[in-house]
Amino acid sequence: MGKILLWGSGPFPEPEARHLTASGFRLQHFKDALERSGHEVETVAFWPTDEPESTQEHVRRVVADRAVDESLVRRICQQVKPDVVVLAGSYPALFVLRHLPSEVPVWVDLPGDLMAESQVRERTEGQSYYARHHLRAALSALLRADKLSAVSKRQRHAMIGQLGLCGRLSGQTTGHEFVEVITVAFPNVLPVSPEPRSGDSVRVSLMGSFNHWTDVDLLIGTMAKMRDEDVTWVLNGGVLGDFNRVAYSRFLQRLEGLDLVRRIEPHGYVSFKDLPGVLATCHLGLNLDLQCYETELGSRNRILFGLAAGLPQISTVGAEIVDELAKRGVLQVINVRDPSHVVKAMDEVMARLEGWRRVIADERDDLAIAYDPFILGEPLTRWAATPTRAPDQPGTERLSWLRRLLDLQESVNTVVGRLAEGIQKIKRVLR
Numbered sequence: 001m002g003k004i005l006l007w008g009s010g011p012f013p014e015p016e017a018r019h020l021t022a023s024g025f026r027l028q029h030f031k032d033a034l035e036r037s038g039h040e041v042e043t044v045a046f047w048p049t050d051e052p053e054s055t056q057e058h059v060r061r062v063v064a065d066r067a068v069d070e071s072l073v074r075r076i077c078q079q080v081k082p083d084v085v086v087l088a089g090s091y092p093a094l095f096v097l098r099h100l101p102s103e104v105p106v107w108v109d110l111p112g113d114l115m116a117e118s119q120v121r122e123r124t125e126g127q128s129y130y131a132r133h134h135l136r137a138a139l140s141a142l143l144r145a146d147k148l149s150a151v152s153k154r155q156r157h158a159m160i161g162q163l164g165l166c167g168r169l170s171g172q173t174t175g176h177e178f179v180e181v182i183t184v185a186f187p188n189v190l191p192v193s194p195e196p197r198s199g200d201s202v203r204v205s206l207m208g209s210f211n212h213w214t215d216v217d218l219l220i221g222t223m224a225k226m227r228d229e230d231v232t233w234v235l236n237g238g239v240l241g242d243f244n245r246v247a248y249s250r251f252l253q254r255l256e257g258l259d260l261v262r263r264i265e266p267h268g269y270v271s272f273k274d275l276p277g278v279l280a281t282c283h284l285g286l287n288l289d290l291q292c293y294e295t296e297l298g299s300r301n302r303i304l305f306g307l308a309a310g311l312p313q314i315s316t317v318g319a320e321i322v323d324e325l326a327k328r329g330v331l332q333v334i335n336v337r338d339p340s341h342v343v344k345a346m347d348e349v350m351a352r353l354e355g356w357r358r359v360i361a362d363e364r365d366d367l368a369i370a371y372d373p374f375i376l377g378e379p380l381t382r383w384a385a386t387p388t389r390a391p392d393q394p395g396t397e398r399l400s401w402l403r404r405l406l407d408l409q410e411s412v413n414t415v416v417g418r419l420a421e422g423i424q425k426i427k428r429v430l431r
Helices: 022-036 070-080 090-095 114-125 129-144 153-165 216-225 245-257 275-280 293-297 301-308 320-327 339-351 353-370 378-385 396-430
Strands: 003-009 040-047 059-063 084-087 106-109 147-150 179-181 202-207 231-236 264-268 284-287 313-316 332-334
Touching: 003 022, 003 070, 003 090, 022 040, 022 378, 040 090, 084 378, 090 129, 106 129, 106 378, 114 129, 114 245, 114 293, 129 153, 147 153, 147 378, 153 179, 153 293, 179 378, 202 275, 202 301, 202 339, 216 245, 216 339, 231 275, 284 301, 284 339, 301 313, 301 320, 301 353, 313 339, 320 332, 332 339, 339 353
Parallel strands: 003 040, 003 084, 040 059, 084 106, 106 147, 147 179, 202 231, 202 284, 231 264, 284 313, 313 332
Antiparallel strands: none
16 A cells, blocks of 8 residues: 555544534544555644644644745655645645645545635625635646545536636546545544433524534524524534634624524534533534535535434535435425524424434434445545546646736736725825
């Protein structure tokens, strides 16, 4: 088996880890699959400064906010001498990919469509920076990768179309399977016996950070509709760096405006070992997504985590994994994005809560097999055992041309932005 250099974002889902993100779960998923298949894996992880070090072997930490330059990437590659480089998650695609040696076979994992994510983030924050930033990463991945992985079948189809627009669906690459589907994996979590606290009629978990694709209007509307009922909204997570600061602040402001803060039980970021216990105090979990392309193309780790912990859950439709879990009968779905429909679904789940818990417990083993990280990672581990380049690689000239084009676009945007600022200043002076 070969030597793998694996890049990703931490922390891993380890007992003391608090900032549990999809990126950390994804990195652990890929690491486990590669190691279980017999590969020698050296992992480099972008790591939050306030998280404890990993207890796992062969893991190098890079400070998450550190600028990753070519010298750092080249130095690590020279030290490890990998047969294959695997980038797990979008963060390495943003900061590592462009610095990798052109002769090394590369697998790039994009678990979610970068442009769809930037679309809803720009809607929330009112800035156009993210589309340009993510466009550079997405195009670099599409042009440089020998293999790519998506998190859903829908995203795979979208990615194939993107490859065509980048000129990679040519006669030369006919028959080469560019994109594999590796869905999110079932987490290594054991359920805790439900212990809803006395005095609360209903405790609802709002697990995870408030991503930009969270349907805040639907959530606030639901909470307002249940204002006079004995409901406690258990909030795990919250602000994740600068990623969702604006969205979360607006959520809190709206709660204050409606006098709903008193209904919130905030826990912040809970450690991996303690989170199942917090969920055990809840009757059900709620996942409300915007109707947007990110929802349609992406996935939802938090729902699988809740099921692993034994928590009955309700979700809006849209994500592929939501449809799959609903067909298995382990997830209640909402087809109409209206607060009254959310309340109705909550009432239905509460009416047969023990039945939902039994179904989830009965299906747990099947879910663990269906979303087993080793089985899901088989396309990656098989390719890593005998890595082959894409027939049109190395595409250094193509990538170099694209970089020049993107650099030119960035320069033009900067100049236009400065001109606009200058015009506004002149107008203020003339007034």
